[in-house]
Amino acid sequence: MTRYKLTMAYDGHLFHGFQIQPNQRTVQGAIEEALMKLTKGKRVVVHGSGRTDAGVHAKGQVIHFDYPGKTIPAKNMMLALNSLMPTDTVFFDSEIVDDDFHVQYSTKGKWYRYIVDQHHFVDPFRRFYTGHYPYPLDVKKMQQAAQDLIGEHDFTSFAASGGQIKDKVRTIYYVNIQEDPKEKKIIFDFIGNGFLYNMVRILVAALLEIGNGKRPVDDFPRVIAAKDRQEVRGTAPASGLYLYHVFYDKVPTKYRLDVKNN
Amino acid sequence: MTRYKLTMAYDGHLFHGFQIQPNQRTVQGAIEEALMKLTKGKRVVVHGSGRTDAGVHAKGQVIHFDYPGKTIPAKNMMLALNSLMPTDTVFFDSEIVDDDFHVQYSTKGKWYRYIVDQHHFVDPFRRFYTGHYPYPLDVKKMQQAAQDLIGEHDFTSFAASGGQIKDKVRTIYYVNIQEDPKEKKIIFDFIGNGFLYNMVRILVAALLEIGNGKRPVDDFPRVIAAKDRQEVRGTAPASGLYLYHVFYDKVPTKYRLDVKNN
Incomplete structure (x- = not known):
């Protein structure tokens, strides 16, 4: 029995998760x-x-499994799986790991990316790969508001109800919002020690409301304190969300500089 | 009756042409x-x-039609059609034109783009939007060879057989091949007065052979002179091809500088 850890990308639009x-x-x-x-x-x-x-979608999902047969070199396992898997998935990194490595419990942090398309009409080439938001956005306001998310907080207001996880305290290390005016795209990056169910998509929905002036820029401390999902009703569409990277070593300092409460 | 000219983009992967x-x-x-x-x-x-x-795919397909009802402002026609069309298409420009404008016969030139993905494995996010070519390519060689395509030539060797068009003489004004090493992409641009059936995909297949060293860099004058489709057997996949722009005014001089024979 050999434990393999593999890193993969997938186009999620034809998968049921x-x-x-x-x-x-x-x-x-x-x-x-x-x-x-x-x-x-x-x-x-x-x-x-x-x-x-x-x-x-995923640009850096990580998986592990215990292979029961003869040990195969890690690279060959990757090549074999790539040749057997459908073309909406690809493995691009592979290693043999110790038996105490666990892809879920060994994580030190996760990086999610959300891409918003700002074209007036949905760009046909982006319909499965972005969330569409054609209304004006003040990126500076969103950036300012995002600072209030950083740190250790109870994110109950930003979690879809119905999850089984009771502890809603998570730490966000880093939020970055960048505009690409030429491509009419806005890219949201979130790095934290973990995210609740739908949390990134709810955070993006709330940030878009702030960027569009529908919600005050200093609203997040109040929303966090309320611990009430009713405070943020929206959820940005799944199509814009990417599991971008999973950290198994300590999250690099450059992504932790902004952390206030922790 | 009012004649409308509209410009559109479409993701071709779910269309049968x-x-x-x-x-x-x-x-x-x-x-x-x-x-x-x-x-x-x-x-x-x-x-x-x-x-x-x-x-x-198309980034700039142009269509026209004669609308039999009351004249609608061009912009409203575009908005109405966008709201009625599936999301893999979008109209982004619209005007009312004279009755003697014809979207096919009034063209002065066409611009096709072909995008090659150079990742070792097919990138899941590009499988419908690029042609995959994981082998080494010498872009300079391809650029050099492309110069022999420019001008007025009989392109029989680069046309799929079976077409009804007998006159295979076309003029290529401009070929540009650019590499994006960070994105592992190679972008081929072709501008000409017209292209034969499958011509761009056959040109790309031949250029890739040159870039990979399978065909001599100075082979095109010989291939053109042979007027024989058997000289180039390959056809690059449809997924990488974009109808990028259609010219109804004279093709700008910057795209005609290289023309030798015309």
Whole structure:
């Protein structure tokens, strides 16, 4: 038995999310199907660093599994899986890890990216890969408001209800919002020790309200303190969200400089 | 009756090409269906500047049609069609033109772009939007060879057989090949007075052979003179091709500087 850790990208628009589900096309399901071809029918359980919802993409999802057969060099395992997997997924890094490595519990942080398309009409080439927001946005206001998110907070107001996780305290290390006026894109980056269900998409929805002047720029301390999902009703669409990177070493200092409360 | 000229982009990967066909999803079919909603059932024939094949994209396809109802301002026509059309198409320019304007016969030139993805494995986010070529390429060699394409030539060797057009003489005004090493992309631009069936995809296939050292860099004069499609057997995949711009005024001088024979 050999434990493999692999890093992958996927276009999420034709997947019903990462987690395996009966009669649905999922990323985990596609990987397990490919592995089954290698093991000649024996199921290998695939663990992901975290789930992504239907339509959400990954540029740096990390998985691990215990391969029951003879040890294969890490690079060859990657090549074999790439040749067996559908073209909306690709593995680009691979290593053999110790048995105490766990792709979910060993994480030190996660980086999510959200891309907003600002074209007046939906750009056909971006319809699956961005969230569309054609209204005016004041990026400086969003940047200013984002500073109030950084640090350790109870993010109940920014979590979809219905999750099983009771502890809603998370630390956001870094938020960056950059505009690409030529491409009519706005890119939101969030790095933290973990994110609640739908949290990034709810944060983006709230930031867009601030950028559009519908919500005061200094509203976040109040919203956080309220611990009430009703304070932020919107959720930005899945199509704009990317699991961008998972940290297994300490999150680099350059992404922690802004942390106030921790 | 009012003649409208509209400029549009489309993601071609879910279309069976531009030209209407029974029981196939086509761009022309989608536009005519939208127009039928405006005319309450009366068919309006849509003309395109040219056909694009299944899977080929457009960043600047141009169409015209004669609208039988009351004249609608050009911008409102565009807004109405955008709201009625599927999201893999978008109109971004619109004007009312004289009755003697014809989107196909009034063209002065066409600009096609071809994008090659050089990642080792297919990038999931580019699988529908590039042609994949993971082998080494010498861009300078391709640029050098491309100079032999410029000018007025009989391009029989670069045309798919079976077309009805007998005159295979076309003029290429401009070829530019640029590398984006950071993005692992190579972008081919071709501007000419017209292109034969599959010509751009065959040109790209031949240029890739030159870039990869499979064909001599000075081979094109010989290939052109041979007037034989067997000289270039390859055709680059449709997914990388974009109808980028159609010229209705004279092609700007900056794109004609290189023309030798004309």
